[in-house]
Amino acid sequence: MPGLVHVTTTINGNQTDFLCEPRQSLLECLRDVVGMTGSKEGCNDGNCGACTVNMDGRIVCSCLVLGVEAQGAEVNTIEGVASAEGLHPIQQSFLENAALQCGICTPGFIVAAKALLEAEPDADEARIRHWLAGNLCRCTGYDKIVRAVLDAGERMRAG
Amino acid sequence: MRAIDYQAPTSLSEAVSIMAANGDRARPLAGGTDVLVQLRGGRREADVVVDTKKIPELNTLNLSDSGLQLGAAVPCYRIYQDSAVAAAYPGLIDAAGMIGSIQIQGRATVGGNLCNAAPSGDTIPPVITLGGEAHINGPNGWRTLPAEDFCTGPGRNALENGELLVAIQLPAPAANSGTAYLRFIPRNEMDIAVAGVSSTVQLDASGQTIQSARIALASVGPTPILATAAGDSLAGKAVSDEAIAEAGRLASEAATPITDMRGTIRQRHHLVDVLTRRTLNIAIRRARGEE
Numbered sequence: 001m002p003g004l005v006h007v008t009t010t011i012n013g014n015q016t017d018f019l020c021e022p023r024q025s026l027l028e029c030l031r032d033v034v035g036m037t038g039s040k041e042g043c044n045d046g047n048c049g050a051c052t053v054n055m056d057g058r059i060v061c062s063c064l065v066l067g068v069e070a071q072g073a074e075v076n077t078i079e080g081v082a083s084a085e086g087l088h089p090i091q092q093s094f095l096e097n098a099a100l101q102c103g104i105c106t107p108g109f110i111v112a113a114k115a116l117l118e119a120e121p122d123a124d125e126a127r128i129r130h131w132l133a134g135n136l137c138r139c140t141g142y143d144k145i146v147r148a149v150l151d152a153g154e155r156m157r158a159g
Numbered sequence: 160m161r162a163i164d165y166q167a168p169t170s171l172s173e174a175v176s177i178m179a180a181n182g183d184r185a186r187p188l189a190g191g192t193d194v195l196v197q198l199r200g201g202r203r204e205a206d207v208v209v210d211t212k213k214i215p216e217l218n219t220l221n222l223s224d225s226g227l228q229l230g231a232a233v234p235c236y237r238i239y240q241d242s243a244v245a246a247a248y249p250g251l252i253d254a255a256g257m258i259g260s261i262q263i264q265g266r267a268t269v270g271g272n273l274c275n276a277a278p279s280g281d282t283i284p285p286v287i288t289l290g291g292e293a294h295i296n297g298p299n300g301w302r303t304l305p306a307e308d309f310c311t312g313p314g315r316n317a318l319e320n321g322e323l324l325v326a327i328q329l330p331a332p333a334a335n336s337g338t339a340y341l342r343f344i345p346r347n348e349m350d351i352a353v354a355g356v357s358s359t360v361q362l363d364a365s366g367q368t369i370q371s372a373r374i375a376l377a378s379v380g381p382t383p384i385l386a387t388a389a390g391d392s393l394a395g396k397a398v399s400d401e402a403i404a405e406a407g408r409l410a411s412e413a414a415t416p417i418t419d420m421r422g423t424i425r426q427r428h429h430l431v432d433v434l435t436r437r438t439l440n441i442a443i444r445r446a447r448g449e450e
Contacts, residue, residue, distance in 0.1 A: 005165065022165035022208070025195070045196045047349070049262055058236060058265035064191050065266070068165045069210065112261070133348035134260020 009070040011036070012080025020067040027051045029067030030077060038078035038107050042136070049135035052108035053077045059115045061134075078107035081114060089155040090114055090148070099148035101139035109135050113149045121156045123149075160199045167210040171296055171325065174214055179298040179321030181207045187323055189217070189232040190266035192259065193275040216296075216325050217270070222247060227329040231270025235282075236261075238269070248329065249445060250289065250338025250357060254282040257342065260349055270324050276310040276382065277351075283310065283383040284357035284375035285340045288390075290330045297322030307375070310382040336361040337445030339438040342377065343430045352378040353422040356410065356434035358442045360393070366447040369393045374406065374435055379414035379427050386413035389435065403439050410435040 004019040011034065018033045027044075030036045030053070042050035044063045051062040054076040081088045087095070090110050100106045109132065116123055116131045123131065128149045129142075137145060168174040178185045186205035188194055189212060197203040211217045217232035222243050229238070235255040239245055245252045251269075258267055258281050272280040273293065283306070291306035298321045306327065309317050318324065332338075342355035355377030361370045372393040374386040389409035396402040416427035444450045 021162065023160040023163045023198075044199070046192055046259070046263060049260065052262055055265075058234075059262050060265045061192075061262045064195050064263075066165065066188075066191065066195070066208070066210075068167075069191075069212075071167075130348065131261055134262045 005068050007068055007071050009073050009075055011075045012077060018067070022066065022068050024067045025063050026053070026055075026065040026067050026070050026075070027062040029070070030062060030075075033067070036077060036079050039111075040104050040107055042104065042108075047134075047136070048105070049108040049112060049132075050105050052111045052135065054111055054115055059112050076111070078111055081110055088114065090117065090152040093148045093152040093155060094145075097144050097148035097151055099140060099144040105135060105137045105139075109137070109145055113152065117149070117153050117156050121153050123153060125150060160195075161204070163198070163205055164207045165210065166207055167213050169213045171214050171216050171323070174209055174211060174323055175296055175298060175321060177207065177209050178323060182320045185209055185320075187211050187274070189268040189271040190234055190263075192263050192267040193271060193277075211323065217323075219326060220244065224331060226331040229269060229327045229329065231274075231324045231326055232268055233270070234266055234268050235264040239264075247332055248285075248289065248338070250285040250340050250359065250442070251282065251329070253340040254285050254357070257281055257348075269327060273306070273309050273327070274316050274318070274324055276312070276314050276316045278310075278313055278380060278382055279352045279355065279378040280310075280383065281340065281342060281352060281355055281377065284355055284377050285338055285359075286327060286329070287375040287383060287385050288357045288359035288373040289332075289338055290359075290373070292328045293317075293324055294326045294328055295322050296325050303328075307383070307385040313381050333361050335364060335366060335446050337442040337447075339441035339445065341434050341438050341441075343434060351421065354378050354414075354416070354427045354430035354434060356431060356438050358390075358435065358438035360439065360442045360446055362398070362443065362446045367398055369396050369398060369402070369443075372406070372439070372442075374410050374439075376410065376414055376431055378421075379416040379431055381415075384413055384415070386410040386435075389413055393439075398443055403436050406439060407432040407435040 040050040042048035184206040219230040221228040338359040340357040342352035344350035372390040411432040
């Protein structure tokens with residue numbers, strides 16, 4: 001029976017140490033070990049995107065990453081999106097455009113949309129829909145989410 | 160998931176000795192987008208997961224005069240974000256950019272797609288038509304297999320216990336050649352191919368005559384299929400709708416699909432015909448530098 005492994009990683013800019021079993025996913029480690037429950041478990045097999053986090057500059061499904069793989073990595077989660085000054089423009093525009101209902105998919109959408117808009121703030125609707133194809137929402141029908149991301153892109157371009 | 164041990168070797172020899180010591184109880188890990196789902200769901204078992212991402216040879220993405228050395232642990236996004244690789248191998252990019260979601264493409268690898276040996280693996284047909292070779296290392300040293308011989312059945316590959324797929328070597332694209340991959344799914348993204356076809360053509364300098372062609376099929380048999388007769392039928396022929404239609408018919412004949420939740424035998428034969436003609440036309444335009 002393999003024991004616990006000590007993992008040192010950076011989560012939202014803070015060095016974080018945790019102990020986990022090698023079989024535990026990064027999502028389980030974030031939620032159950034570190035106590036950061038913002039990232040959600042939907043399907044647990046890479047289809048729904050509710051667990052999306054940014055790892056070393058790429059969005060990934062944290063359910064498909066082992067916690068031990070986060071050793072030395074830079075992980076950014078929904079908890080790191082807002083700043084001390086207030087909500088991120090994407091969060092503000094999700095609120096104002098009513099882009100969420102039950103909210104389970106929202107952290108994944110926001111982390112994914114943030115990665116897109118930081119690289120391509122002028123992403124158009126087709127690009128946004130393609131980028132977000134790995135995030136499922138059973139409430140909104142997606143239109144309000146796409147409009148919120150377009151709106152957030154405008155806000156981010158305006159600085 | 161039952162308990163596993165996790166090893167992250169930093170050299171190929173270390174990885175192979177861990178693999179060899181654990182036999183069929185060891186499972187290599189690259190992007191994890193298939194293997195972690197299978198381990199969690201009980202469809203595969205392992206005592207040791209060997210993370211291959213810290214091994215230099217598996218992380219190489221090297222374009223040179225001799226072609227592309229594509230390390231087995233290189234994720235899809237690195238392939239399509241490399242503009243020189245994307246320009247040289249648009250048919251590979253067709254597939255690498257359509258697997259799963261952006262999240263999946265951030266982790267999933269072409270090497271893993273081959274090792275997972277799903278009949279529907281989107282990157283496998285273009286690797287086959289491009290003349291890809293699997294470079295394998297194990298306790299007995301190196302060996303090389305043509306990509307079309309790597310998958311041996313649904314979920315089964317040619318690796319022996321202790322062996323690792325290290326890299327896929329694609330030859331340099333010949334002058335006046337082009338490749339394209341298309342799949343049919345009932346939506347735009349995030350689905351498994353009902354059928355997929357890759358075509359590679361090499362034209363003469365005038366761009367009017369096909370010197371050689373290779374056609375490979377996904378999701379229409381127990382493994383990806385190299386449709387040899389369909390490709391060979393085009394050799395020496397002038398580019399024409401008739402020649403392309405004949406290749407489509409022969410490719411459809413090479414398919415051995417089943418009926419399942421995604422499609423029927425009849426639909427899949429039809430799709431192979433259509434996708435073969437479409438990918439040949441795209442590959443010809445690419446060979447002529449028209450797109």
